Amino acid sequence: MPPDPDPDRRDFIQGVAAGGLGVALLSTAGPGVAAADPPTGPGRAIPVQLTVNGQDHALTLDPRISLLDALREVLHLTGTKKGCDHGQCGACTVLVDGRRVNACLTLAASVAGSPVRTVEGLATGDDLHPLQAAFIKHDAFQCGYCTPGQLCSAVGLLKEAHATTDDEVREQMSGNLCRCGAYPNVVAAVQEVRLAARDAR
Amino acid sequence: MTPAVGKPLDRVDGRQKVTGTARFAAEYDLPGLAHGVIVTSTVAKGRVTAFDTAAAERAPGVLAVVTPKNAPKLRPTEPFGSSETKPVAGTTTAPVLQSDQVFWYGQPIAVVVAGTLDQAKYAAHLVRVTYDAKPAELTLDSKGRVFVPDKVQQEEPEITIGDAEGALTAAAVKMDHTYTTPQHNHNAIEPHATVAAWDGGKLTVYDTTQFVFGVRYDLATRFGLKLDDVRVLAPFVGGGFGGKGGAWPQAFLAATAAKVVGRPVKLVLGRDQVYACVGGRTPTRQRVALGADAGGKLTTLIHTGRTSTSTTNTFTEQFNFPARHLYASPNIHLAQELIELDVCPPTFMRGPGECPGTFALESGMDELAVALKLDPVELRLRNDPDKDPTRGTPFSLRKYKEALKLGAEKFGWARRTPEPGSMKDGRLLVGLGVASAFYPVYRMPSSARVEVTAAGTALVQCGCQEMGMGTATAQAQIAADLLGLPVDRVKFELGDTALPFAMVAGGSSQTISVAAAVTAAVAALKTALLALAEKADGSPLKGLKAADVAFRDGGLARADDPKAGESFGAILARAGRKAVDAKAEVKPGDEAKKLSMQSYGAQFCEVRVDPDFGTVRIKRFVGAFDVGRVINAKTARSQFIGGITMGLGMALLEETHRDPRTGRLVNADLAEYMVPVHADVPALEAYWVGDPDPHTPMGAHGIGEIGITGVAAAVANAVYHATGKRIRDLPITPERLMSAARESPR
Numbered sequence: 013m014p015p016d017p018d019p020d021r022r023d024f025i026q027g028v029a030a031g032g033l034g035v036a037l038l039s040t041a042g043p044g045v046a047a048a049d050p051p052t053g054p055g056r057a058i059p060v061q062l063t064v065n066g067q068d069h070a071l072t073l074d075p076r077i078s079l080l081d082a083l084r085e086v087l088h089l090t091g092t093k094k095g096c097d098h099g100q101c102g103a104c105t106v107l108v109d110g111r112r113v114n115a116c117l118t119l120a121a122s123v124a125g126s127p128v129r130t131v132e133g134l135a136t137g138d139d140l141h142p143l144q145a146a147f148i149k150h151d152a153f154q155c156g157y158c159t160p161g162q163l164c165s166a167v168g169l170l171k172e173a174h175a176t177t178d179d180e181v182r183e184q185m186s187g188n189l190c191r192c193g194a195y196p197n198v199v200a201a202v203q204e205v206r207l208a209a210r211d212a213r
Numbered sequence: 214m215t216p217a218v219g220k221p222l223d224r225v226d227g228r229q230k231v232t233g234t235a236r237f238a239a240e241y242d243l244p245g246l247a248h249g250v251i252v253t254s255t256v257a258k259g260r261v262t263a264f265d266t267a268a269a270e271r272a273p274g275v276l277a278v279v280t281p282k283n284a285p286k287l288r289p290t291e292p293f294g295s296s297e298t299k300p301v302a303g304t305t306t307a308p309v310l311q312s313d314q315v316f317w318y319g320q321p322i323a324v325v326v327a328g329t330l331d332q333a334k335y336a337a338h339l340v341r342v343t344y345d346a347k348p349a350e351l352t353l354d355s356k357g358r359v360f361v362p363d364k365v366q367q368e369e370p371e372i373t374i375g376d377a378e379g380a381l382t383a384a385a386v387k388m389d390h391t392y393t394t395p396q397h398n399h400n401a402i403e404p405h406a407t408v409a410a411w412d413g414g415k416l417t418v419y420d421t422t423q424f425v426f427g428v429r430y431d432l433a434t435r436f437g438l439k440l441d442d443v444r445v446l447a448p449f450v451g452g453g454f455g456g457k458g459g460a461w462p463q464a465f466l467a468a469t470a471a472k473v474v475g476r477p478v479k480l481v482l483g484r485d486q487v488y489a490c491v492g493g494r495t496p497t498r499q500r501v502a503l504g505a506d507a508g509g510k511l512t513t514l515i516h517t518g519r520t521s522t523s524t525t526n527t528f529t530e531q532f533n534f535p536a537r538h539l540y541a542s543p544n545i546h547l548a549q550e551l552i553e554l555d556v557c558p559p560t561f562m563r564g565p566g567e568c569p570g571t572f573a574l575e576s577g578m579d580e581l582a583v584a585l586k587l588d589p590v591e592l593r594l595r596n597d598p599d600k601d602p603t604r605g606t607p608f609s610l611r612k613y614k615e616a617l618k619l620g621a622e623k624f625g626w627a628r629r630t631p632e633p634g635s636m637k638d639g640r641l642l643v644g645l646g647v648a649s650a651f652y653p654v655y656r657m658p659s660s661a662r663v664e665v666t667a668a669g670t671a672l673v674q675c676g677c678q679e680m681g682m683g684t685a686t687a688q689a690q691i692a693a694d695l696l697g698l699p700v701d702r703v704k705f706e707l708g709d710t711a712l713p714f715a716m717v718a719g720g721s722s723q724t725i726s727v728a729a730a731v732t733a734a735v736a737a738l739k740t741a742l743l744a745l746a747e748k749a750d751g752s753p754l755k756g757l758k759a760a761d762v763a764f765r766d767g768g769l770a771r772a773d774d775p776k777a778g779e780s781f782g783a784i785l786a787r788a789g790r791k792a793v794d795a796k797a798e799v800k801p802g803d804e805a806k807k808l809s810m811q812s813y814g815a816q817f818c819e820v821r822v823d824p825d826f827g828t829v830r831i832k833r834f835v836g837a838f839d840v841g842r843v844i845n846a847k848t849a850r851s852q853f854i855g856g857i858t859m860g861l862g863m864a865l866l867e868e869t870h871r872d873p874r875t876g877r878l879v880n881a882d883l884a885e886y887m888v889p890v891h892a893d894v895p896a897l898e899a900y901w902v903g904d905p906d907p908h909t910p911m912g913a914h915g916i917g918e919i920g921i922t923g924v925a926a927a928v929a930n931a932v933y934h935a936t937g938k939r940i941r942d943l944p945i946t947p948e949r950l951m952s953a954a955r956e957s958p959r
């Protein structure tokens with residue numbers, strides 16, 4: 013093997029391939045790709061099947077690419093935002109298997125086979141998701157850049173069903189920064205939808 | 214039809230923002246798009262002696278490594294604010310990519326361009342740089358050049374009335390302390406980004422900016438192009454707060470890279486790079502000294518201090534502006550000096566000057582109230598001036614006392630017991646604090662175009678900005694009322710240099726500046742409609758002058774007989790037209806010279822302090838403002854609470870740490886630079902007096918910045934009330950609170 017200019021990266025990729033990612037590779041490797049031959053050089057593309065908002069995409073991706081960059085740069089689903097690329101702002105929050113994750117900290121290849129839901133997949137046709145409608149009503153955003161992440165996070169939060177009080181909503185939404193400072197309005201929107209869903213039950 | 218102005222309408226672009234279809238600069242995909250990643254300097258001062266780009270150039274997908282060696286020659290730019298007639302927007306005079314010199318740690322020194330983002334990022338890490346580093350001046354106390362600026366944002370740098378120091382010596386009651394605020398960074402969640410594309414000699418860029426015309430001017434200057442050959446678009450901006458007010462390097466770096474590789478280039482700064490090469494708010498050190506007679510009337514007011522600028526710009530953070538207008542005093546001394554440092558150029562950040570300035574001044578007023586044993590609300594009421602204290606001019610509108618009383622009532626100030634530490638909630642200490650909010654009224658030139666169609670819809674256009682203020686919503690409301698149309702019939706377009714000219718969305722000036730242009734364009738449209746009616750047979754409007762008719766129910770009608778008129782459709786049908794339009798360009802009058810034009814407010818804060826850990830939690834916060842007429846009650850409230858939220862961060866959390874030895878920012882990320890999160894912010898309340906200003910368009914004032922002013926002082930004053938400890942250096946961290954001594958009231 014030729015010397016790799018970046019040994020850390022090589023070790024990392026091999027480690028991933030040998031671990032969890034290996035499983036995804038085996039299950040999604042298309043014809044002509046030897047699953048037993050892990051990528052070695054930087055940028056060697058691998059096949060990855062992503063399911064986003066109910067749509068399947070057969071992609072050939074750089075194994076280093078994050079789910080966030082795959083969504084934004086490859087699929088051009090730019091609703092999901094990049095604020096830090098370090099798991100520190102929550103702008104990239106999406107739902108994987110219904111659970112909220114930071115797409116910037118998730119390798120695209122690692123979610124092959126799991127349904128990914130982004131802000132583009134929240135509404136049903138022209139009908140907004142109740143949280144989207146409540147965000148508009150309560151003015152739960154200003155610039156709108158953190159909003160897709162806040163919305164996906166709130167969808168996940170309501171499904172988790174651990175938050176009841178305003179303070180609990182605040183605590184459990186704290187991974188989603190809003191520099192415009194729409195926090196009180198986000199809490200109001202989330203609580204309105206939570207209570208309406210509870211009353212409907 | 215009831216007027217739309219004042220109503221709490223939902224944002225017109227809300228649907229786009231909640232469905233992810235609002236497109237921001239980095240989200241424009243062009244055929245053949247390549248990705249640029251910048252390389253930044255790792256010394257604060259000196260020069261690059263060698264670039265080793267061989268490994269980067271060999272890396273997969275790399276199209277070019279652009280350094281001063283192969284970058285196209287650019288002309289120098291003109292600094293922001295250096296011209297009264299041209300929309301100059303340069304943020305730094307550093308010849309980035311044009312020389313081997315380094316002016317700050319984190320300055321862009323090269324751009325790596327590759328086919329994909331990952332390829333570009335990887336290759337950028339392979340660039341090796343060697344430097345000849347020089348010692349750098351990095352702190353307010355360093356040996357940087359200290360000077361008094363010629364002007365502080367268009368005003369005199371020093372004001373002396375009477376004998377302020379003498380009056381301080383003689384004062385019956387006084388306070389005299391130094392306050393500091395650290396560097397802050399804007400941290401808009403959208404990082405700075407540009408997509409640049411050349412088409413022959415024409416350049417189109419999508420940019421994260423608060424000033425499309427400024428960026429256009431900057432790019433045209435640097436590349437030697439005609440203004441018309443550059444188009445800048447920014448339909449949505451993911452927060453700015455001043456950090457996108459000037460033309461920061463990413464715009465011309467993207468355009469440079471695109472020129473070199475002959476493909477469109479997208480260049481997005483990493484979060485650490487936003488800290489590194491977009492300036493923040495300068496640190497400040499301020500002295501406030503106040504003297505009063507036994508009755509609580511100020512006898513002297515001193516507010517002086519030092520802020521930093523850089524070797525590649527001159528920026529004056531006007532911290533003593535609030536002291537120029539808030540309180541009556543027979544003796545006043547206000548002054549400011551700058552120190553030139555080897556740092557990324559400091560710039561505007563929400564409430565520049567007024568924000569750190571109100572921390573010092575309003576902490577000082579609280580200290581004086583304690584010394585006087587006088588309620589701090591009462592102290593402020595007693596010192597309300599009847600004319601501008603430093604200029605002597607009358608006020609265009611001053612409802613400061615009303616705002617103070619409104620806030621006190623909504624907050625329940627009356628339940629406060631004055632003695633520090635006298636209020637408790639279990640083992641927690643309760644503190645209630647107050648501070649004044651203050652922000653000037655600024656207005657700038659603007660233009661607008663209005664078009665009405667036969668279908669009874671209107672299109673209003675202005676190249677101004679939306680970065681969260683609700684610009685399109687507020688302007689659609691204004692235009693709808695002027696045109697006699699329901700709001701949903703009016704569309705407002707912005708964020709594009711192909712539209713009529715607007716200045717920077719800054720200084721809280723945009724709403725009234727653009728409103729004035731829209732008003733003038735609608736007036737011109739009336740004349741155009743009448744001219745059409747005049748030429749057609751049988752129009753009930755024939756022979757009427759503009760003063761005789763009014764816009765009404767989607768058309769024009771006689772002012773004295775609303776039934777005598779016709780719809781836009783009818784007027785246009787007679788004229789055989791589908792639409793008619795009009796444009797207007799307006800400049801502010803001389804009202805700002807003759808009058809003292811300011812917004813005021815009062816911030817009320819209730820804290821809980823844990824006496825064992827020194828942790829401060831905000832329990833409640835109420836802001837009450839005197840900002841003229843409010844255009845949209847819903848979005849206005851959002852602006853106020855957003856400003857308050859950033860102020861809470863300033864009070865308790867925010868500080869950019871620069872290593873004083875190397876100049877490196879050590880907490881250049883969102884985990885270590887702490888901005889407020891959901892859990893830090895309780896329910897916030899905002900109220901306003903609402904009286905219109907007779908001297909501004911729509912009777913309104915801008916409201917984007919006043920919300921942050923006074924907040925940090927209200928928190929610090931509440932912390933003092935809870936603990937008896939006066940924290941004069943922000944942020945109020947547990948360490949500072951635990952190590953501070955209790956001060957006994959004199």
Ligand code: FES
Nearest residue numbers: 095097099102116
């Ligand atoms: S972009 Fe993923 S958390 Fe910030």
Ligand code: FES
Nearest residue numbers: 154158190191192
């Ligand atoms: S709406 Fe701008 S960051 Fe949240």
